[in-house]
Amino acid sequence: MRAGVRLAVDVGEARVGLAATDPDALVATPVMTLRRDKNRNGDIRMIVKIARDRGARLIYVGLPLSLSGEDTPSTQKARDYAAELKRQLTEAQLNTGVQLIDERLTTVSAAEKMRASGRSAREQKEAIDQAAAVEILNHALQMRTAGGAEPGQDVIHSSD
Structure with missing residues (x-):
């Protein structure tokens, strides 16, 4: 398994x-929360910039599935977001992979950990998206270690 920075994205409506991980892909830490910019994709452009600046090898995008593993109304939105991210990475001539990864219960787990650490509801609201991204990344790193390969579904850029 190759070392290198991995990023994780928790996509929400707003x-x-x-x-991000360290260069050895061992430790996940929060980076930031971005406002969704559905009209101009400013959030995606910022992720591309961060991927370039950090030399990211791979970006995991959380895929919201139901508890039974079925698609939800948010599933296609995450797939579309990942496809646009991959398109912009390719356009920026970055060889950064994008993988969709199951994110079931990551926000719930992040909220529980924040509550256990004594963070108020307001503090949680401000940081929950970053914490959920850390949960997605930790989950991916655990699966990567256990399986010996990058987990998730490849997002392929099509030029259609």
């Missing part, structure tokens, strides 16, 4: 949480 905000996007971003987390």
Whole structure:
């Protein structure tokens, strides 16, 4: 398995949480929360910039599935977001992969950890997207270690 920075994205309707690993892909830390910019894709452009600046090898995008593993109304939105992210990475001539990864219960887990650490509801609201991205990234790193390969579904850029 190759070392290198991994990013994780938790896509929401209003905000996007971003987390990153160290260069050895061992430790996940929160990076920032971005406002969704559905009209001009400013949030995606910022993720591309961060991927370039950090030399990211791979970006995991959380895929919201139901508890039974079925698609939800948000599933296609995450797929579309990941496809646009991959398109912009390709356009920017970055060889950064994009993988969709199951994110079931990551926001719930992040909220529980924040509550256990004594963060108020207001503090949680401000940081929950980043914390969920950290959960997605930790989950991916655990799966990567256990399986010996990058987890998730490849997002392929099509020039259609």
